[in-house]
Amino acid sequence: xxxxxxxxxxxxxxDLGLMTDLYQLTMMVGYLKSGMAERRAEFEIFVRRLPRDRxxxxxxxxxxxxxxxLSMRLSADRIEWLRGLPAFSRLDPAILGQLAxxxxxxxxWAVPEGxxxxxxxxxxxxxxxxxxxxxxxxxxxxxxxYPTLVASKAARMAVAAAGRPLYxxxxxxxxxPQAGLLAARSAFLAGFAGTSLVExxxxxxxxxxxxxxxxxxxxxxxxxxxxxxxxxxxxGRATLLVDTYDVLEGVRKAAAIEPAIAAIRIDxxxxxxxSRAARDLLDRHDRAGVKILCxxxxxxxxxARLVAAGAPIDGFGVGVELVTSRDAPALSMxxxxxxxxxxxxxxxxxxxxxxxxxxxVYRRRDHDGKFAGDLVARLDEKAEGEPLLELVVQxxxxxxxxxxxxxxxxxxxxxxxxxxxxLLALDARCDYPVxxxxxxxxxxxxxxxx
Amino acid sequence: xxxxxxxxxxxxxxDLGLMTDLYQLTMMVGYLKSGMAERRAEFEIFVRRLPRDRxxxxxxxxxxxxxxxLSMRLSADRIEWLRGLPAFSRLDPAILGQLAxxxxxxxxWAVPEGxxxxxxxxxxxxxxxxxxxxxxxxxxxxxxxYPTLVASKAARMAVAAAGRPLYxxxxxxxxxPQAGLLAARSAFLAGFAGTSLVExxxxxxxxxxxxxxxxxxxxxxxxxxxxxxxxxxxxGRATLLVDTYDVLEGVRKAAAIEPAIAAIRIDxxxxxxxSRAARDLLDRHDRAGVKILCxxxxxxxxxARLVAAGAPIDGFGVGVELVTSRDAPALSMxxxxxxxxxxxxxxxxxxxxxxxxxxxVYRRRDHDGKFAGDLVARLDEKAEGEPLLELVVQxxxxxxxxxxxxxxxxxxxxxxxxxxxxLLALDARCDYPVxxxxxxxxxxxxxxxx
Numbered sequence: 001x002x003x004x005x006x007x008x009x010x011x012x013x014x015d016l017g018l019m020t021d022l023y024q025l026t027m028m029v030g031y032l033k034s035g036m037a038e039r040r041a042e043f044e045i046f047v048r049r050l051p052r053d054r055x056x057x058x059x060x061x062x063x064x065x066x067x068x069x070l071s072m073r074l075s076a077d078r079i080e081w082l083r084g085l086p087a088f089s090r091l092d093p094a095i096l097g098q099l100a101x102x103x104x105x106x107x108x109w110a111v112p113e114g115x116x117x118x119x120x121x122x123x124x125x126x127x128x129x130x131x132x133x134x135x136x137x138x139x140x141x142x143x144x145x146y147p148t149l150v151a152s153k154a155a156r157m158a159v160a161a162a163g164r165p166l167y168x169x170x171x172x173x174x175x176x177p178q179a180g181l182l183a184a185r186s187a188f189l190a191g192f193a194g195t196s197l198v199e200x201x202x203x204x205x206x207x208x209x210x211x212x213x214x215x216x217x218x219x220x221x222x223x224x225x226x227x228x229x230x231x232x233x234x235x236g237r238a239t240l241l242v243d244t245y246d247v248l249e250g251v252r253k254a255a256a257i258e259p260a261i262a263a264i265r266i267d268x269x270x271x272x273x274x275s276r277a278a279r280d281l282l283d284r285h286d287r288a289g290v291k292i293l294c295x296x297x298x299x300x301x302x303x304a305r306l307v308a309a310g311a312p313i314d315g316f317g318v319g320v321e322l323v324t325s326r327d328a329p330a331l332s333m334x335x336x337x338x339x340x341x342x343x344x345x346x347x348x349x350x351x352x353x354x355x356x357x358x359x360x361v362y363r364r365r366d367h368d369g370k371f372a373g374d375l376v377a378r379l380d381e382k383a384e385g386e387p388l389l390e391l392v393v394q395x396x397x398x399x400x401x402x403x404x405x406x407x408x409x410x411x412x413x414x415x416x417x418x419x420x421x422x423l424l425a426l427d428a429r430c431d432y433p434v435x436x437x438x439x440x441x442x443x444x445x446x447x448x449x450x
Numbered sequence: 451x452x453x454x455x456x457x458x459x460x461x462x463x464x465d466l467g468l469m470t471d472l473y474q475l476t477m478m479v480g481y482l483k484s485g486m487a488e489r490r491a492e493f494e495i496f497v498r499r500l501p502r503d504r505x506x507x508x509x510x511x512x513x514x515x516x517x518x519x520l521s522m523r524l525s526a527d528r529i530e531w532l533r534g535l536p537a538f539s540r541l542d543p544a545i546l547g548q549l550a551x552x553x554x555x556x557x558x559w560a561v562p563e564g565x566x567x568x569x570x571x572x573x574x575x576x577x578x579x580x581x582x583x584x585x586x587x588x589x590x591x592x593x594x595x596y597p598t599l600v601a602s603k604a605a606r607m608a609v610a611a612a613g614r615p616l617y618x619x620x621x622x623x624x625x626x627p628q629a630g631l632l633a634a635r636s637a638f639l640a641g642f643a644g645t646s647l648v649e650x651x652x653x654x655x656x657x658x659x660x661x662x663x664x665x666x667x668x669x670x671x672x673x674x675x676x677x678x679x680x681x682x683x684x685x686g687r688a689t690l691l692v693d694t695y696d697v698l699e700g701v702r703k704a705a706a707i708e709p710a711i712a713a714i715r716i717d718x719x720x721x722x723x724x725s726r727a728a729r730d731l732l733d734r735h736d737r738a739g740v741k742i743l744c745x746x747x748x749x750x751x752x753x754a755r756l757v758a759a760g761a762p763i764d765g766f767g768v769g770v771e772l773v774t775s776r777d778a779p780a781l782s783m784x785x786x787x788x789x790x791x792x793x794x795x796x797x798x799x800x801x802x803x804x805x806x807x808x809x810x811v812y813r814r815r816d817h818d819g820k821f822a823g824d825l826v827a828r829l830d831e832k833a834e835g836e837p838l839l840e841l842v843v844q845x846x847x848x849x850x851x852x853x854x855x856x857x858x859x860x861x862x863x864x865x866x867x868x869x870x871x872x873l874l875a876l877d878a879r880c881d882y883p884v885x886x887x888x889x890x891x892x893x894x895x896x897x898x899x900x
Contacts, residue, residue, distance in 0.1 A: 011628075022659065090687075134665060198469075203465075233476075
């Protein structure tokens with residue numbers, strides 16, 4: 001009906017090639033014009049500083065990032081469109097033509113998803129011709145930073161829940177619809193038991209969980225009718241939301257249902273008091289098997305407090321605090337040139353110093369198998385410990401089958417178990433030793449004095 | 451090469467139908483089973499509370515949300531997949547079949563994008579058969595909350611910048627790649643001058659801006675060579691990044707270039723001091739026309755301080771603080787059933803009370819044309835003032851051509867100009883009067899006592 005149709009902000013196929021900053025394109029053109037297009041660059045991704053209230057990070061987002069970066073293209077019509085930009089208007093038109101069908105053909109080394117990592121450690125190394133490596137910077141950072149934030153927050157919540165299941169309910173609160181998908185995956189990876197986001201279940205095989213909304217209760221004239229109808233449709237499986245009007249009244253009605261429902265959910269108020277009162281009521285109505293699920297702006301601190309108080313809560317639904325990583329919504333993850341044609345590169349910007357040369361990270365364990373410290377060394381150095389970075393892409397193609405999400409989840413569990421215990425405390429300060437090799441320190445000194 | 455291909459987390463066409471919470475689907479099935487599928491529901495979206503340090507919100511995200519919601523479908527293969535879920539396994543298979551080719555066929559009323567809004571006001575009203583209205587809840591909230599957060603933050607930054615241009619550089623820091631697109635649009639809408647995200651320029655027509663990255667400078671043996679090469683490729687247009695090694699050294703080299711470059715960018719350190727020293731150097735080198743752009747974790751407070759100090763900065767690049775709405779990354783935006791078949795609906799959950807009945811919001815102005823207060827009234831009441839909600843979708847189709855982004859931007863500017871001046875202060879507390887009509891208060895009382 002309209003000349004100007006509404007625009008969805010989901011990129012279609014072929015749109016990812018321009019999901020980059022303009023300066024990446026102007027630099028790429030610059031490298032072409034300057035005869036530097038074939039120079040072999042090593043860029044590294046690392047995190048500068050831990051966010052406040054984090055003692056470690058859980059690396060996440062890699063498989064999606066790789067899939068997308070390897071599908072990035074600059075099609076002919078995109079090149080044509082670029083020609084019309086003021087930035088390129090005075091350029092020899094042939095030069096942009098050299099970017100037609102541009103794709104990433106380099107190598108990527110990365111720490112596996114689910115790995116516990118620390119600031120200053122190389123997490124991903126991109127080894128490619130300079131313009132290709134430049135092009136993918138924006139996308140890689142956008143695709144890795146957020147999942148890592150969510151997985152890191154989810155791991156804290158899993159620690160706080162001390163074995164009680166956590167469910168991710170946050171799709172509606174994510175920073176745009178895609179964030180919900182990314183968050184569901186990262187939460188599951190870091191120990192959550194399931195998600196409410198159906199597409200995340202379909203696409204990633206994450207167990208789906210659901211209760212009912214207040215609207216279901218409101219849609220009936222009486223709360224008991226609403227409960228009975230739902231329980232009748234999902235016999236033995238229903239989780240009834242009891243706080244639309246009066247919580248204990250709701251619990252009483254839920255307890256009366258035959259056969260017994262699966263669970264109740266309390267979404268507001270004093271969860272400690274209410275869960276105890278609800279447990280008491282349920283038990284007195286011969287409903288010891290009916291579980292109690294709680295939700296409502298829960299974060300790891302509140303969860304830990306409820307667990308420590310012994311609140312009879314069988315599971316936690318978590319939304320906004322997780323999917324926005326509310327207390328730490330940003331990660332200082334950067335992508336820096338460290339080597340060009342074998343020559344070390346660095347920068348000195350205040351507070352933003354970088355170490356030159358392609359690197360590997362080696363993790364050492366103590367005799368109990370706990371992580372004892374990491375060494376960041378030059379790729380060409382020999383070092384003790386488990387090398388964390390592995391080759392995942394070569395010649396622009398994946399070199400290995402991506403691990404299943406279940407496997408990544410197991411890895412994350414193992415990693416958290418191997419972390420020194422004191423780092424798992426919610427108020428821990430990070431004292432985990434990450435050191436640079438003597439060689440790297442010498443390289444850095446030499447370049448700075450250079 | 452691999453059996454298990456890497457999975458991109460961009461939904462393809464046809465995937466939006468399951469971008470919803472599982473409980474929406476179990477409730478939809480429940481409505482079908484309970485003979486309630488044709489009941490006319492009115493759901494309303496509003497914000498419960500202002501985030502800390504916000505005195506108003508700028509509504510954004512509507513056009514994308516509408517485009518996506520109207521394209522949501524449940525295809526036959528998705529229905530088939532749903533049949534296999536534990537939640538639906540004991541269900542009469544025919545019932546899920548009734549959801550085949552399900553689409554939204556209702557009406558939507560909404561406040562135009564760019565409108566300044568306040569908590570408690572209806573921003574969107576969805577009027578549809580109960581299951582349809584339930585289905586779109588998750589997506590609508592996910593699509594509207596984040597853009598509104600960013601536009602609201604961007605408006606504060608625009609006030610702080612006091613007319614100096616702001617550029618959105620945050621794609622790499624968004625919560626997933628899509629967030630960058632949404633943020634670029636919301637920032638422009640709220641007064642930013644441009645974005646660095648190329649796809650946002652292509653898709654939305656937002657002016658693109660770019661400078662250079664540190665890697666360009668590092669890729670050359672000497673900073674002056676890097677500067678000269680870039681300036682040569684983009685004569686008169688180049689913005690040179692001067693802080694890779696030593697800022698003032700960098701400025702000196704940038705000033706020496708012939709013909710004069712367009713601008714320099716400083717991305718670290720004390721921006722007030724450095725911009726003054728840079729201005730001084732540039733002027734002494736006959737480079738009064740070369741502009742100074744600053745970036746580096748800038749928020750509205752830092753921008754206001756730099757402007758108040760009279761720092762000679764011609765434009766600000768803003769990233770992480772804007773695209774994560776870092777100080778307030780979450781918005782308590784909710785979607786509540788308020789009316790069913792003409793009957794008022796409400797809930798009493800602690801701290802989450804809602805007002806029944808479909809509503810309209812009326813804005814009054816004082817004799818200077820400034821906003822004087824809003825009245826939330828029943829749709830069937832007469833009231834003074836400008837009605838904010840307008841019909842945008844009827845029978846599942848858009849009823850009007852969506853306004854251009856330029857027009858939305860103009861509306862936003864006009865709205866901010868009409869806001870009482872004291873509310874624009876960065877530390878303002880919201881004292882803007884939003885009242886409910888006597889009729890609504892009476893309805894709410896009657897239902898609560900009922």
